[in-house]
Structures are given as C-alpha cells and as structure tokens.
Amino acid sequence: MGEVGPRLLKGLCKGTILVxxxxxxxxxxxxxxxxxxxxxxxxxxxxxxxxxxxxxxxxILSMTQLDRQRNMLxxxxxxxxxxxxxxxxxxxxxxxxxFPDRISIKITERKPVAIILLDHLYYIDGQGVIFxxxxxxxxxxxxxxxxxxxDDFKAHPDEAWGLVFKALRLIRLTEGREVxxxxxxxxxxxxxxxxxxxxxNNGAIEIKFGLDLxxxxxxxxxxxxxxxxxxxxxxxxxxxxYEKRVIVKMRDAMAFYPKRPTKYGLVKxxxxxGTGKSSRCKARESLGMRRTYQYAAxxxxxxxxxxxxxxxxxxx
Numbered sequence: 001m002g003e004v005g006p007r008l009l010k011g012l013c014k015g016t017i018l019v020x021x022x023x024x025x026x027x028x029x030x031x032x033x034x035x036x037x038x039x040x041x042x043x044x045x046x047x048x049x050x051x052x053x054x055x056x057x058x059x060i061l062s063m064t065q066l067d068r069q070r071n072m073l074x075x076x077x078x079x080x081x082x083x084x085x086x087x088x089x090x091x092x093x094x095x096x097x098x099f100p101d102r103i104s105i106k107i108t109e110r111k112p113v114a115i116i117l118l119d120h121l122y123y124i125d126g127q128g129v130i131f132x133x134x135x136x137x138x139x140x141x142x143x144x145x146x147x148x149x150x151d152d153f154k155a156h157p158d159e160a161w162g163l164v165f166k167a168l169r170l171i172r173l174t175e176g177r178e179v180x181x182x183x184x185x186x187x188x189x190x191x192x193x194x195x196x197x198x199x200x201n202n203g204a205i206e207i208k209f210g211l212d213l214x215x216x217x218x219x220x221x222x223x224x225x226x227x228x229x230x231x232x233x234x235x236x237x238x239x240x241x242y243e244k245r246v247i248v249k250m251r252d253a254m255a256f257y258p259k260r261p262t263k264y265g266l267v268k269x270x271x272x273x274g275t276g277k278s279s280r281c282k283a284r285e286s287l288g289m290r291r292t293y294q295y296a297a298x299x300x301x302x303x304x305x306x307x308x309x310x311x312x313x314x315x316x
Contacts, residue, residue: 042072045101054089054109063087064105072097088132091125113171114188116145116164126172128164143171143182143198147190163190170196170214179222195241203251206237220246 047066049057063083066075077095084093084105092108110131112123121134124145134140145167152160167188174182180200187199195211209217217240224246228235239247 041100043101044068044070044072044075044103047103047105049105049107051107051109055087055107059087060084060105060107066103072099072101072103075103112142113168113182114143114145115140116148118148118150124164124168126168128161128168143185144187145190146187159192163192163196166190166196166211166214170198170209170218173214173218177222179225203234205235208237208239208241210241217241220244224248 044066045068047061047064047068049060052060063086064080065083066080075097077097080103081093081095084090084095084107089109090107091110094106096104098104110123110125110129112131113126114124115121115134116124116130118130121140121144122130123132123134123142124130145164148160148163167190170188171182171185174180174185184200184202185198186201186204189197189199191197194208196209196214198207198209199205200207207221221238221240224238228248234251236249236251239249
C-alpha cells in the first residue's frame with residue numbers, strides 16, 4: 001500500500017503535463033490561425049485561368065465571385081469548383097492555392113462533335129453528353145443528328161441512347177480520314193429499324209450503314225468513295241448493308257451508259273492484267289476491288305430501269 005501513493009501521484013503528474021502541453025499547442029494553433037487569417041501576406045492578389053477557348057476569362061471570374069482582398073485560407077476550393085463547373089461548356093475544373101497570394105484555375109472544356117435535333121438544336125460531346133442549346137443564328141459547323149425526339153429518351157431510353165452512341169461511333173471513324181471527313185457530313189439520321197444513315201454536304205448523298213459492323217463497312221466505303229470522286233456522275237445513295245460489297249445507285253443513269261445503243265453486257269476488270277473489255281466499254285483496275293458495271297442502253301426506258309452500279313470489294 002505504501003508504493004501505490006507515489007505511483008498514483010506520478011501518473012497524475014504525467015497526465016497533467018500532457019493536458020497542459022495539448023492546451024498550449026491548441027492555444028498556439030488558434031493564435032497562429034487567427035494571425036494567418038488576418039495577415040496581409042496571405043491576401044489574394046491574383047487569379048490565373050487556363051484552358052479558355054469557348055468560354056471567356058471574365059465570365060469565369062464573374063462566376064467565382066472572388067474578392068481580391070480575401071484571405072487565401074478563407075476560400076472554399078470545393079464550392080469554387082462547383083461554381084465554375086456550373087458553366088455547361090466546362091467539363092472539369094482544377095483549382096489550387098499557390099501561396100502566398102494566387103489562385104490557379106485550370107479548366108477542361110467540352111468539345112462538341114455533333115449537334116442533336118430534339119425540340120431545339122443542342123451540342124453533344126463525344127461521351128454523349130447533351131450540354132447546351134445552339135444559340136440562334138450561330139454557325140452550324142458540326143453534323144446534325146436527326147431522327148429522335150425528346151419523348152424517345154423517356155419511353156425507350158436504352159434504344160434511343162444506343163442509336164446516339166452508334167452515330168457518335170461513326171463520327172469517330174471520320175477522324176483523320178482523307179476520304180469522307182467529318183467536314184463532308186451534314187446530317188446523320190438515326191432510325192430504330194434501319195439504323196444509321198449519313199448525308200453528305202456535297203450533293204446530299206445518302207450513305208446507309210445499318211446497325212453494326214461500321215469499321216468493316218467504312219473500309220469498303222473508302223475504296224468506293226475514292227473511285228466515285230473521279231467520276232463526274234454523282235450517286236443518289238450508297239448502301240453499305242451488304243457483306244463484302246457496296247451498292248451505289250446513280251443519280252442520273254443515262255450519263256453512265258454508252259452514247260450509242262448497244263447490247264447488254266458486263267464489263268469486269270481482272271487483277272491479272274488490270275483491264276477487261278466488252279463492247280465499247282472498259283474497266284480499270286482498282287486496288288483491292290473487283291468492279292462490275294452494268295450497261296443497258298438498248299433503249300432509254302431499259303436504261304432507266306437498270307440504274308444500279310455494283311461495287312464488290314474484297315476485305316483486306
């Protein structure tokens with residue numbers, strides 16, 4: 001019993017010293033924080049903004065409502081980021097304190113890849129986010145997605161969004177292409193039954209892609225498109241929904257046939273020598289292609305009935 005008293009007293013002393021140390025540290029922190037909140041050394045003097053292209057720095061500054069005389073420690077970065085990201089053109093904002101007197105705002109803007117027609121025209125980015133309306137009188141410099149209505153997204157959301165993502169997938173296929181680039185596309189029509197169709201700027205040519213296998217179809221289309229660019233005759237539409245072939249319907253059939261009436265014949269090019277002849281018609285070799293032209297100019301009526309040109313492409 002004699003040893004218990006000194007030990008208890010010793011423990012109480014250690015506890016008291018610990019409490020005093022904690023109290024002193026807390027007091028110093030409180031005093032230090034008060035000093036830091038009031039010192040002019042940490043007064044905000046500069047706000048830098050990076051990444052503005054579609055948006056303006058003045059607009060971002062107005063949204064932040066930052067007072068240049070505020071203390072750096074009093075700024076809530078999370079609330080500030082929420083205010084900046086409220087702008088529909090801003091996908092993400094990174095905000096940092098740079099002591100002693102600067103706030104850095106780095107924004108990542110949304111990049112529209114198309115315009116979708118619902119009740120109004122809206123910009124849509126590559127992830128399928130419909131983020132803002134197209135202002136009246138604004139220049140249309142992106143393909144327009146048509147065929148869906150706002151009610152479709154409520155009644156059948158999976159089907160509607162599925163078509164939108166298929167259209168965006170086709171747009172991605174145009175990136176970096178020399179043949180049929182994004183600038184050459186005016187409209188992408190989405191249909192629940194027939195899939196995706198593209199309309200070109202030059203001549204409003206309809207190109208049917210259907211619902212799947214877009215990469216393989218696009219490769220076959222590129223081969224045909226290179227050939228069509230060399231011909232004065234414009235196609236009415238191009239159908240890619242066939243295995244290993246592309247079907248082209250010409251806009252003016254008579255311009256494609258020989259001037260003099262001849263018997264119906266097939267003209268085929270052979271890969272061995274590159275040429276083949278039948279009657280007065282000639283076909284030239286095309287890399288990776290077997291082209292078959294149908295000529296029918298016995299009479300004008302018969303020529304009008306045979307308006308199809310078949311391009312049969314081999315996958316490579």
